[in-house]
Amino acid sequence: MIYYRRFFILLALCSQVFIYTSIFCQSKNFIQYVNPFIGTGSIDSLSLSGSNFPGAVAPFGLLQLSPDTDANPEDPCSGMIFADDTIVGFSHTHLSGTGVADLFDFLFMPFRGAAKWNAKVNAKGELGYCSSFQHSNEKASPGYYSVTLDDAQMKVELTASEHCGIHQYWNQGKDTFSLMIDLNHSLDKKRPYWSCKIIDAQIRVVDKYTIEGYRVITGWANERRVYFYATFSHPILSTMTKAGSKVNFNQNIANHKDLKLISNFKTEPNSALVISVGLSSVSYEGAKLNLASEVGNKGFDIVKKQTEEKWNKELSLIDVEANAMQKEIFYTALYHCFIHPNTISDVNGDYINSNGEKCNMEGKKY
Incomplete structure (x- = not known):
């Protein structure tokens, strides 16, 4: 009996130490x-980058909201290379550290001036909607990314949360500007190995504060389907839709394999x-x-804080004693370990299985 009592006392003490250590x-x-820029560049032109992205993501999240510096990303696989000085937009899904590119769903990009349908200068010499930027005006941390677009x-x-992303565009110029939503943005469709093409896409202006869309695309997964539902803090003033070569004004719904929409907004200077x-x-x-479920009326700062807390919980699993540089290397590598695999189930447990059937399960499906 004495031995049992000692055992349970020792077990209780160990539990208290474990709980205290976890809380601490x-x-x-x-x-x-964590430095999310590690792995976004290479040491020289003959070397490959780590194919990591610097954008916002929650642990194992469906969504990875990050900048793309190439209109047809392929190398690096993450969509951004640190040596580039222009951003073509911010797409909502990315792979991290892979050897082959994919995803890049739903590119959003603010711009100014006349309507621009190409990301960069086209064959006619017409300017695109991309923008130059400087790394000195760029910041990234787990769950957060910011940059100033010069043009x-x-x-x-x-x-970002697990299934959602929040863009906050601070107007530093005139009160009116435009937003490109590109459903045709993807990895290079002309590469010689597996086919990448848009099979179908749709975009719909639900009301002056809401736009939704979907696309079906080939790549690593045949007929991968993804949907978005976007709400805006300011009303949409007008829209232009480009389906193939045809442009329509203030069209509520459009379907095409090559589909883009420009929406126009007005905000006060220095407002978002x-x-x-x-x-x-x-x-x-x-x-x-x-x-x-994940955003509701919380706002940018609350979602950011909640995602930072989730990251801190994952990273706190290992507490190392090292100098500042060693900690940066270690915790950035640990951070990258919690990006994939990604959940594909919704908050209610719905998901699509490999046969294309809608299923439901408790917990999360990756």
């Missing part, structure tokens, strides 16, 4: 050691247009539900 570790700020005269802030985007691999309803 989680109270420390581990995200300060667009816009400071962009991004944050906030765009909240929910994603789903199942349906419009799933994207809308994900957005309502």
Whole structure:
């Protein structure tokens, strides 16, 4: 009996130490050691980058909201290389550290001036909607990314939850500007190995504060389907839709394999247009539900804080004693370990299986 009593006393003491250690570790700020720019560049032109992206993502999230510096990303696989000095837009899904590119769903990009349908200068010499930027005006940390777009005269802030992303566009120029939503943005469709093409796409202006869309695309997965549901803090003044070569004004719905939409907004200088985007691999309803569940009326700062807390919890699993550089290398590598695999189920458990059937399960499906 004495031995049993001693055993349970020892077990209780160990439990208290474990609980205290866990609380202590989680109270420390581990995200300060993470540098999301590590792996976004290469040491010279003959070397490959790490194919990592610097944008906003939650642990194992469906959505990875990050800048793309190439209109047809392929190398690097993450869509951005640190040596580039222009951004073509911010797409909502990315791979991290892979050897082959894919995803890049739903590119959003603010710009100014006349309507521009190409990301960069086209064969006619017409300017695109891309913007130059400087790395000195760029910041990234787990769950957060920001950059100042010089040509667009816009400071962009991004944050993310598991299924949702929030864009915050701070107007640093005139009061009116435009937003490109490109459903044709993808990896290079002309590469010699597996086929990448848009099979179908749709975009719909639900009302002056809401746009939804979907696309079906080939790549690593045949007929991969993804939906978005986006809400805006300011009303849409007007729209232009380009389906193939045909342009329509203020069209509520459009379907085409090559589909883009420009929406126009007006905000006061030094104020922000906030765009909240929910994603789903199942349906419009799933994207809308994900957005309502994870963002709702919380706002940018609350979502950012909640995602930072999730990252800190994951990173606190290991507490290392090292110098500042060693901690940066270690915790950035640990951070990259929690990006994939990605959940594909909605907040209600709905997901599409490999046979294309809608299913439901408790918990998360990756």
